[in-house]
Amino acid sequence: MADSSPLTLAKELLAILDRDEGRLQRIDNFIRGKHDDPYMPPQADDEYKLLAKRAVSNWIPLLIGTPAQALYVDGFRPGTSTSGLPEASSSTSPAWSHWQRSRMDARQAAVYRGALGFGHSFVLTEKTKKGVISKGLSAKKTAALYEDPANDDEPYAAITITSRPKGDTPGRARMFDSRYEYAVSFKSLSDLDSVRVAKGRLHGSTECPVTRFAAQVDLEGRTVGVVEPMIPLQNRINQTIFDLLVAQTYTSHEVRYATGMAPPLQMEYLDEAGNVTTDPALAVDARPKLGPDGNPMPAQINHNARRFLFAEDPDVRFGSLPAGPITPLIDSVDMSIRHLAAISQTPPHHLLGQIANLSAEALLAAETALSRKITEFQSLFGESWERVFRIAAEMEGDTAGNEDYAGEVQWRDMESRSLAQAADALGKLADQLGIPKRGLWKRVPGVTQTEYEDWEQMAEDDDSVAQLANALTRATPSVSPAPAASEVVAA
Known part of the structure; x- marks a missing residue:
């Protein structure tokens, strides 16, 4: 960083947004169903153009929604305590209180969909009148600078646009570095001479409070989502369906x-x-x-x-x-969709709807690639959430939480299986392998953080032997050893 003045950083960040605007807008258009027109003759009439409009078959949202619907954080496990043992998570812990205050149970999905669609999204952690909260930021409005974009989790500067320029009214943005937040104004993204930066104010953290959620980062620091590589295949499907509609309209009748x-x-x-x-x-x-x-x-x-x-x-x-045959065109559409499924690691039956006569083993094999991709996203997004929790802890004055690099977010098990199957498997793990039953509670399908903590509390309330032992321990002088729980019961 030869020149790290706020004005220079603001110009560099706005230049990044200007450079990436066309690419991100094209991705956004495909997500929303605004695709490239299929090829048609130069002298095409209105009927051809209507068929081209109806030929758009938007598969992109399904490619985003399939993995995004399997990503759901429903708990956070802090790191080790001073005794070296894992601390029990609690709904009253600062980290989970911050999560609930930010309403991330519902808002986390938008962060994942943005990262899967554009390749990356961001989360801003800040102090408000209601306390420290976090919120998602779009990649179309936010940019960050890294010394090593491939390996650094912490940006040294980030900017997010809050309002676009309209007429003579300049655009507004918020810029953050490791200590300060700045108000930025600009007339357009390409007019860097019009950029103005106000005096900074402390944001309450020793790091830039903007965290990147990247679906995939290569060693060059480039982020790639699930949409951009699929655009050529999506155009091929639209072209094939257009040809099918033309053949169906003009040659499929005797x-x-x-x-x-x-x-x-x-x-x-x-x-x-x-x-x-x-x-x-x-x-x-x-x-x-x-x-x-x-x-x-x-x-x-x-x-x-x-x-x-x-x-x-x-x-x-x-x-x-x-009549002209249209079966080859239908087979071509089916083949293109299968190519889309293979390259995007989406199970074919999710796209084609063909699940008849498939055994449980065949369905499991078909979803193996998707499960591996989801596991990769969980590891990437989990590290980002852990940084969000550390920044929130620092802003709240929680030194232990700020230095907790061993904490882990807990992802809900979204695998499709019945409760009876899960109960049978967990029972075998407890009986045959000797795993403590309480340690398997978290693996019950659909259990939430609050339910898990309620179970722990109820188990403690029902443990009368342990309660009696603790009471006798407190009543016994320190010079005498406390009797064991089994001895108390025997007496």
Whole structure:
């Protein structure tokens, strides 16, 4: 950092947002269903354009939602205490109180979807009148600077836009470094000469309070989500579906034809004065009705399954042209979707809906790649949440929480299995392997942090032997050893 003045940092961060704006907007368009137009002839009419509009089949939200719906933090386990033993988490702990105060039970999903869509998202931790809270920030409005973007968790500066420029009203942004927060104004992202930075104020932390949530970071520091690599495949699917719609519209129906005969013409009736009349009783003559071009207009033929065609001329021939096949195009759509499933590590039955006659082992094998991808996201996002908890602890004056690098977030088990299966498996772990039963409570499907703590409290309340032993221990002089619980019961 040759020049780390606030003005220089603000210009550099706004330049990053200006550079990435087009790429991130293209990703956002694909997420929202605004895709590239399929190829069509230069002389395409409105009917072609309507078919192109209807050919858009947006698979991108499913690629984001499938892993995002399996990511849910429902607990935080602090690190070790001074005795070296893990501390029991509690709903009244500062870390989990901060989580609930920030309403992250519901808001965490937006952080994951943003990171999976754009490659990264951010979380800002700050002091408010309600206490220290955290909130998600969009990658389209936020940028951060790292000395080593591939390995550093802590940025040395970050900026987030709070309002875009409108007319003569400049845009507003908030910039953070390791100690201060600055108010930034600018006329446009490309006009760096218009950037102004106000005097900073302390934000309450010794680190930049903005944390990056990256779905994937390579050694060059580049972040890639699940959308950008899939854009070519999404365009291929849209093109194939467009070709299918064109074939379905123009060639999928049998065409009947007749040769050697002229079509009947529309006639108009004339009265004795030679004027056109609509009363057949006054008509004395008839002539073909002429169109705007001066040519006779053919009459419309009402032909359906109850009517048949006939002609007096023996040279007239009737026939039909067969319909064009559309099955190859349907197979091509199916193949493209399978390619999308393979490259995105999404189980094919999630996209195709074909789950008939699949055994439990086949379903498990199909979801193996997705499970591995979700595990990777949990490890990446878990480290980011742990930094958020440390920054929040520092802002709240909790020195132990700020220095807790052994804490872990606890992810809810979202694997699809019945409660009976889980109970049977947990029972076998306890009986056959000797794992303490209380240690398996967290693995019960769907159990929340609050429920788990209620179970612990109820177990302590029901443990009358331990309560009696503790009472006798407190009543016994320190010179005499406290009797064991088993001895108390025997007495």
